[in-house]
Amino acid sequence: MVRHYVNHKHTGTRRSPYRRKVVGPVVGILACAAAGVVEWPVGAMVYMFRRMKGRRIMTHPVHVVYPRVSRAIPI
Numbered sequence: 001m002v003r004h005y006v007n008h009k010h011t012g013t014r015r016s017p018y019r020r021k022v023v024g025p026v027v028g029i030l031a032c033a034a035a036g037v038v039e040w041p042v043g044a045m046v047y048m049f050r051r052m053k054g055r056r057i058m059t060h061p062v063h064v065v066y067p068r069v070s071r072a073i074p075i
Contacts, residue, residue: 024070028069
């Protein structure tokens with residue numbers, strides 16, 4: 001018999017290995033897309049003059065918005 005090891009750290013709970021977070025990451029993706037629609041063109045304009053600042057603006061939705069929203073909703 002083969003036993004499957006489930007790392008509970010990634011499932012969001014220790015009670016059931018099959019319960020996963022769904023709502024938080026989905027809302028996080030939507031928030032990331034909404035922030036990206038606004039911040040990516042602004043970052044592209046800034047990138048022409050100040051490259052590092054433009055890169056930080058363009059990566060903000062992925063590095064800041066998505067993780068915060070995803071972790072804020074525990075479902």
